[in-house]
Amino acid sequence: MTAQPSDVRTQSSEVVIRYEQVCKRFGSKVVLHDLDLTVRRGETLAIMGPSGIGKSVTLRHAVGLLHPDSGRVLVEGHDMATIERDDLIALRRRMGYLFQDGALINWLSVGENVALPLRENTALPESEIRERVEAKLALVQMHGTWDLRPPELSGGMRKRVGLARALVTDPEIVFYDEPNTGLDPEISMSVNHLIRDLAERLSITSIVITHLVSCILVVADRVVLIDQGRVFAEGTPEEFLENENERLKRFLAKPYD
Numbered sequence: 001m002t003a004q005p006s007d008v009r010t011q012s013s014e015v016v017i018r019y020e021q022v023c024k025r026f027g028s029k030v031v032l033h034d035l036d037l038t039v040r041r042g043e044t045l046a047i048m049g050p051s052g053i054g055k056s057v058t059l060r061h062a063v064g065l066l067h068p069d070s071g072r073v074l075v076e077g078h079d080m081a082t083i084e085r086d087d088l089i090a091l092r093r094r095m096g097y098l099f100q101d102g103a104l105i106n107w108l109s110v111g112e113n114v115a116l117p118l119r120e121n122t123a124l125p126e127s128e129i130r131e132r133v134e135a136k137l138a139l140v141q142m143h144g145t146w147d148l149r150p151p152e153l154s155g156g157m158r159k160r161v162g163l164a165r166a167l168v169t170d171p172e173i174v175f176y177d178e179p180n181t182g183l184d185p186e187i188s189m190s191v192n193h194l195i196r197d198l199a200e201r202l203s204i205t206s207i208v209i210t211h212l213v214s215c216i217l218v219v220a221d222r223v224v225l226i227d228q229g230r231v232f233a234e235g236t237p238e239e240f241l242e243n244e245n246e247r248l249k250r251f252l253a254k255p256y257d
């Protein structure tokens, strides 16, 4: 039998990210309702769930872009709602974030978009920045695109530039919001293997939001399905696929219905 990712990875027992009874509402709409989640050092957790259920909102809490109405989100023991500014800056330097829409700046070139985190967080010389950006663009199969601007790119290309930017500082904790959106099947699979490879080689801790079974099978050590604001099902990818729960089976068959 082929070894599954969960068999071959060594994970520490140290919890890096912990959601404790997180509640979040926008107006009268309750999005997260007593959400509990943990991610351990070196682990890749995949979050699945219907559209609009609060997956991106969950991720934004982990970097302090959103704060819970009640409950806490702890990253390496820091409460992300009350963390000191200097600690937040230091922590964010070690984090990468692939936004669902890429979040590229339209008036900057591709190269400058990817270079941004290096310019903001390091004092590297221009030649070194150039080298690192080119390397990350090559990693996502976007070599030679430095001078293009985001409006000239397809959705899938923007996604990959966003991925290069998320990874350019060689972060230890990475959040991927729908890394496969807009990619053709071949590039989609290569992105999955890239995420897996980085996790294995560099022991990166990550959360991946996806609705694709093909993605969880490659990248995830553990999967959770969020529904009605909290974790509805949890397990390894294999356990997930074998789960007999009707709602979970329906979701996996047609994730966005």
Ligand SMILES: Nc1ncnc2c1ncn2[C@@H]1O[C@H](COP(=O)(O)OP(=O)(O)OP(=O)(O)O)[C@@H](O)[C@H]1O
Binding pocket: 026, 029, 031, 049, 050, 051, 052, 053, 054, 055, 056, 057, 058, 100
């Ligand atoms: N800043 C905000 N202000 C008001 N409502 C918001 C805000 N951010 C998210 N929401 C709402 O919270 C809910 C969850 O949004 P979220 O983007 O997390 O969904 P999602 O699970 O990521 O969906 P998708 O799979 O379509 O990306 C939605 O109803 C959305 O409209």
Ligand SMILES: [Mg+2]
Binding pocket: 055, 056, 057, 100, 177
């Ligand atoms: Mg989303």
